[in-house]
Amino acid sequence: MMESTLNANYTLQRKGGVRLWSDTIRLDERLTRIIRSLDNPCGDDLQILKQGLRRCVLRITRNHVTPPGLIVKAFPLQKIESRLKYKRYGLSEALNYIHAAQLNLPTPEFHGYFQYHSLGTVKANGVLIQDMKDYQTLHDLAQQSPQEKLPILSLSIPVIQQLFQAGANHIDTTAHNLMISPSREKTVVIDWQYCSFHQPEQVDQLTLQAAQFLRYTDMTETGTPDWTVWLKELYNQCRPDVDWQIFRQNVSGLQSRQRASAKSRLSLKVSMPCNEAQ
Ligand SMILES: Nc1ncnc2c1ncn2[C@@H]1O[C@H](COP(=O)(O)OP(=O)(O)OP(=O)(O)O)[C@@H](O)[C@H]1O
Ligand SMILES: [Mg+2]
Numbered sequence: 001m002m003e004s005t006l007n008a009n010y011t012l013q014r015k016g017g018v019r020l021w022s023d024t025i026r027l028d029e030r031l032t033r034i035i036r037s038l039d040n041p042c043g044d045d046l047q048i049l050k051q052g053l054r055r056c057v058l059r060i061t062r063n064h065v066t067p068p069g070l071i072v073k074a075f076p077l078q079k080i081e082s083r084l085k086y087k088r089y090g091l092s093e094a095l096n097y098i099h100a101a102q103l104n105l106p107t108p109e110f111h112g113y114f115q116y117h118s119l120g121t122v123k124a125n126g127v128l129i130q131d132m133k134d135y136q137t138l139h140d141l142a143q144q145s146p147q148e149k150l151p152i153l154s155l156s157i158p159v160i161q162q163l164f165q166a167g168a169n170h171i172d173t174t175a176h177n178l179m180i181s182p183s184r185e186k187t188v189v190i191d192w193q194y195c196s197f198h199q200p201e202q203v204d205q206l207t208l209q210a211a212q213f214l215r216y217t218d219m220t221e222t223g224t225p226d227w228t229v230w231l232k233e234l235y236n237q238c239r240p241d242v243d244w245q246i247f248r249q250n251v252s253g254l255q256s257r258q259r260a261s262a263k264s265r266l267s268l269k270v271s272m273p274c275n276e277a278q
Helices: 003-009 029-036 080-084 090-102 138-144 146-166 203-215 225-238 244-256 262-266
Strands: 012-015 018-021 046-051 056-060 070-076 110-118 121-130 168-170 178-180 187-189 195-197
Touching: 003 090, 018 029, 029 056, 029 070, 029 110, 070 090, 080 121, 090 110, 090 121, 090 168, 090 195, 138 146, 138 178, 146 168, 146 178, 146 187, 146 203, 146 225, 168 203, 203 225, 203 244, 225 244
Parallel strands: none
Antiparallel strands: 012 018, 018 110, 046 056, 056 070, 070 121, 110 121, 168 195, 178 187
16 A cells, blocks of 8 residues: 555545645645745744654644645655655554544544655655544543543553454554544544554554553553553453463563564564463
């Protein structure tokens, strides 16, 4: 699934070096200007949600584009090497959003993919997605209500279960990348740059996703009883084809080890601390 997927499924618009594949968003002057100046985003219709050297997340608040409320997640590609490997950045995020939607996974709605071409290379690319306005990350919600931390972090379990059942190996399933509605009834997964798709119900995928989630909470197996409660609940919901003790030891072992590379996690080629045959 590459650019041909976009060409086959979305209308391509071009303006001032910007290409936008979208059926819902019009590439007007304002949007073109925003995409051309991602290095230094400004305007009273823009809210900067995150700005780093490699990524920037903007909210267009008073846009002339439809639908109202749009998030621009962009990858300003500074280095020549990243420009040549632009597919790994915004394009990968776009294709994974499309694939996730086809699998009916809960995500913000995907509205389009853009590339800004300059001097023969891709200077920036990224996705346009639905603004989950009143949603909050599970991380922020748990910080806000520390006394409810376990029930809040447990809201991730049905979503991780859906990823497991769909074989969607999103490798950054942390509380920062799960956003929850005010009623706490709906959760969406964001940040799809790194994901691979496999046969459903891969035990190693679930083990890695559980370890990734727990790594970025302050829960550890030996330090917090909540760790076991959370993991047991995940195990009981998902029913992976592995013994509980093996699953528990592998998650705990992975969490305490240095994190494996993105490449090995994407290919599910991470050696597990505890081998069932032992
Ligand atoms: N669709 C959205 N609606 C509302 N807010 C969003 C949306 N997408 C992202 N955000 C906000 O922007 C933040 C960063 O987004 P995202 O995780 O996609 O970027 P990132 O650079 O890959 O993040 P990180 O490296 O910090 O995980 C999110 O934590 C969230 O607060
Ligand atoms: Mg993120």
